Amino acid sequence: MMKINIKLRTSLSAILSLLISLPSTAFAFQANAQQKANGAASQEQVAQEIISKAEERYQIGEAEFARGNLDRAREEFDRALDIIFESSIDVRTNAKLKAYYRSLVEKIHNHQIAALQDNSDGFSQQQYVPSPLDELAKTDIDSEHLGDEELIIRPGEYDFDFEIAQPVLQFIAYFTKGRGRYTLEHGLxxxxxxxxxxxxxxxxxxxxxxxxxxxxxxSLWQPTVVSYAAAKGIWQFIPSTGQEYGLNQNSWVDERSDPEKSTRAAxxxxxxxxxxxxxxxxxxxxAYNTGPGNVERAIARCGYADxxxxxxxxxxxxQTRNYVPIILAIMIIAKNQERYGFNVKPEAEWTYDTFExxxxxxxxxxxxxxxxxVSAIQxxxxxxxxxxxxxxHYTLRLPDGTRDAFEIAFNNLPEDKRLKRDIVVAYNGAPRQAGTRYTTYLVKRGETLSKIAGRFGISRTELARLNSMSTSGKVRAGQTLRVPIKKAYGKYRAKSANISKYSGSSKKSKYRARSSRSKQTKSKKR
Known part of the structure; x- marks a missing residue:
C-alpha cells in the first residue's frame, strides 16, 4: 500500500498535481489486474476447448464400445488421452483439466474392467497405470515435521558424494513418520x-x-507406469529420449516398458x-527429471552449478526441486531399513527363460x-x-524353467495355430478405406503376393501398399500380411465369428561416499 504524507505547507499546485496523478496510478493497477484476469480466463478457455475435443473422442469410443467394437473403442480412447497429452497446457497446472483427465482415465479403466469381465482378454493393447511421481513430487514437505533424533543421518556407505539438506530430512520424515510410509513400503x-x-x-x-x-x-519399479507427460516404464522415458537411447516404439512393442532394455538406456x-x-x-x-536444457538455464540464472x-x-x-531430495531420502532409508523401522520382504527376483x-x-x-x-506371459x-x-522372429521371455517343455509343445504346433485369432494390426500409412476392416493372413508355402491379392479381391499394388512392401517383393511361408476383411471371398474368407471383438489396432552436512566392493549377485537369465 502506498502511504502519502502531505504537509500543511504543501503548495496548492503540488496537491493538484498529486490528485491528478492518482487516477492514472489506479488505472495502471486495474490494467495489470485485468491482464492477469484475461490471462487466466484465456487459459481456462483453452482448457475447456481441450476437454471438449477429448470428450468428443471419448464419446465416439464409448459408442463403439457399446456396439462391441473394442478395437475401435480403444483407438478413440487413446485419441482422447493424446489430445490432453499433446495440448499446450500442462495438465498438472490446471485444476479443471487435471480433474477431467482423472475422470477420463477412470472411465476408460472401468470399460477395461467390463471388457475383462466379458472376455478374459479385455482390450488387446497393454494397459498402463499412473506414475506415482506425479503426485509424490508435489508433496508439501513443510507439513512433515522432524521430531525424533532417529531421523538424524549418520555416515554410511554411498556410491557418490552428496549433501544432505533440510528437504532430504523432511522427506525421510514423510516416508517414515508421515503419509508416504505405505508408498515406500510398496516400492521396497x-x-x-x-x-x-x-x-x-x-x-x-x-x-x-x-x-x-x-x-x-x-515408478515404484512398475514397467507399465505412465505419467502426465506420456513418460513410460520403470525409468519413465518420454518417447523422444527413449528413441535417442535405442528403445523401439511401434504398433507392436514399446521397449520403454522392457525392464532390461530400459534399465540399460537409463x-x-x-x-x-x-x-x-x-x-x-x-x-x-x-536433468533426468526436467531435461538438461532447463538445468543449464537455471545454472546460468543462478551463477552456481550447485x-x-x-x-x-x-x-x-x-517437481524437480522435490525430485532429488525424494531420491536421496529413498536411498538413505533403503540402505538403513531397520533403523527406520521397516521390515519389508522383497518380491522374488525376476528370472526367466527365453525362446525365439x-x-x-x-x-x-x-x-x-x-x-x-496369459498374465504370466504378459x-x-x-x-x-x-x-x-x-x-x-522374436525373442519371447517365458517363466523360469519352462523353455524345454515349451519348445517341444511349440514345435508340435501347426503353423496356422500360432495365432489364436485374426489380429487387426496397426495401420502403416496406406490410405484407410471407409468401412474397411483389416485382419492378418498367414502366408502358406508356395504362395505369392499376386496370388494372395487375388484371393482377397485386391490388386497386388494395394496389398503391397497395405504391408509397406515393394510390388516386386517376395513373401515367405509363415509371414503375416495385412488384408481387408470385407473383400475376402470363397474358402479364404476370414470368418467374422472367429474375429475377437477385443482385437487391437495405449544447516547441511556433507558425507563422502565410500564405494562398496561387495560382490554383486547376478540375476539368473538364460
Whole structure:
C-alpha cells in the first residue's frame, strides 16, 4: 500500500498535481489486474476447448464400445488421452483439466474392467497405470515435521558424494513418520523384482549403484507406469529420449516398458548427464527429471552449478526441486531399513527363460501350451503392446524353467495355430478405406503376393501398399500380411465369428561416499 504524507505547507499546485496523478496510478493497477484476469480466463478457455475435443473422442469410443467394437473403442480412447497429452497446457497446472483427465482415465479403466469381465482378454493393447511421481513430487514437505533424533543421518556407505539438506530430512520424515510410509513400503517390496538386475547393469555402465533407487521414485519399479507427460516404464522415458537411447516404439512393442532394455538406456542416459554436468550426480538427477536444457538455464540464472543453490533460489520447477531430495531420502532409508523401522520382504527376483519364435505368435497360445495364465506371459513381456509378438522372429521371455517343455509343445504346433485369432494390426500409412476392416493372413508355402491379392479381391499394388512392401517383393511361408476383411471371398474368407471383438489396432552436512566392493549377485537369465 502506498502511504502519502502531505504537509500543511504543501503548495496548492503540488496537491493538484498529486490528485491528478492518482487516477492514472489506479488505472495502471486495474490494467495489470485485468491482464492477469484475461490471462487466466484465456487459459481456462483453452482448457475447456481441450476437454471438449477429448470428450468428443471419448464419446465416439464409448459408442463403439457399446456396439462391441473394442478395437475401435480403444483407438478413440487413446485419441482422447493424446489430445490432453499433446495440448499446450500442462495438465498438472490446471485444476479443471487435471480433474477431467482423472475422470477420463477412470472411465476408460472401468470399460477395461467390463471388457475383462466379458472376455478374459479385455482390450488387446497393454494397459498402463499412473506414475506415482506425479503426485509424490508435489508433496508439501513443510507439513512433515522432524521430531525424533532417529531421523538424524549418520555416515554410511554411498556410491557418490552428496549433501544432505533440510528437504532430504523432511522427506525421510514423510516416508517414515508421515503419509508416504505405505508408498515406500510398496516400492521396497517391488524392488526385489528388478534391483539386482539394475545394479548389474549400472555397474557395467559405470553408474553409481545407489542410483537404482531413482526407479522407486519414478515408478515404484512398475514397467507399465505412465505419467502426465506420456513418460513410460520403470525409468519413465518420454518417447523422444527413449528413441535417442535405442528403445523401439511401434504398433507392436514399446521397449520403454522392457525392464532390461530400459534399465540399460537409463544407465547410459544418467552417465551422459553426469558428464555434461562435470560429474555432479545431483545435477544429473535433476536433468533426468526436467531435461538438461532447463538445468543449464537455471545454472546460468543462478551463477552456481550447485543443485542446492538452484533449489534455494527457486530456479527449478517444483517437481524437480522435490525430485532429488525424494531420491536421496529413498536411498538413505533403503540402505538403513531397520533403523527406520521397516521390515519389508522383497518380491522374488525376476528370472526367466527365453525362446525365439519364428513367426507372429499369440500370447494366449503360449499360455495354453505352458498351462499358465496369459498374465504370466504378459508380466514377463511388458513391452508387448498387444496380445501377440511382432511379425517375424522374436525373442519371447517365458517363466523360469519352462523353455524345454515349451519348445517341444511349440514345435508340435501347426503353423496356422500360432495365432489364436485374426489380429487387426496397426495401420502403416496406406490410405484407410471407409468401412474397411483389416485382419492378418498367414502366408502358406508356395504362395505369392499376386496370388494372395487375388484371393482377397485386391490388386497386388494395394496389398503391397497395405504391408509397406515393394510390388516386386517376395513373401515367405509363415509371414503375416495385412488384408481387408470385407473383400475376402470363397474358402479364404476370414470368418467374422472367429474375429475377437477385443482385437487391437495405449544447516547441511556433507558425507563422502565410500564405494562398496561387495560382490554383486547376478540375476539368473538364460
Amino acid at each position: 517390496r517391488r524392488s526385489g523384482l528388478y534391483r539386482k538386475m539394475a545394479e548389474n547393469i549400472f555397474k557395467e555402465e559405470g553408474v553409481p549403484l545407489d542410483l537404482v533407487w531413482l526407479a522407486q521414485a519414478e 544407465a547410459r542416459y544418467l552417465k551422459d548427464l553426469s558428464q555434461r554436468f562435470a560429474g555432479d550426480w545431483l545435477l544429473a538427477m535433476a 543443485f542446492w543453490e538452484l533449489h534455494k533460489r527457486g530456479y527449478l520447477h517444483e 519364435v519364428p513367426s507372429q505368435t499369440d500370447l494366449r497360445v503360449v499360455a495354453e501350451l505352458l498351462n499358465v495364465p 508380466e514377463h513381456n511388458p513391452q508387448l503392446r498387444q496380445l501377440v509378438t511382432p511379425p517375424g
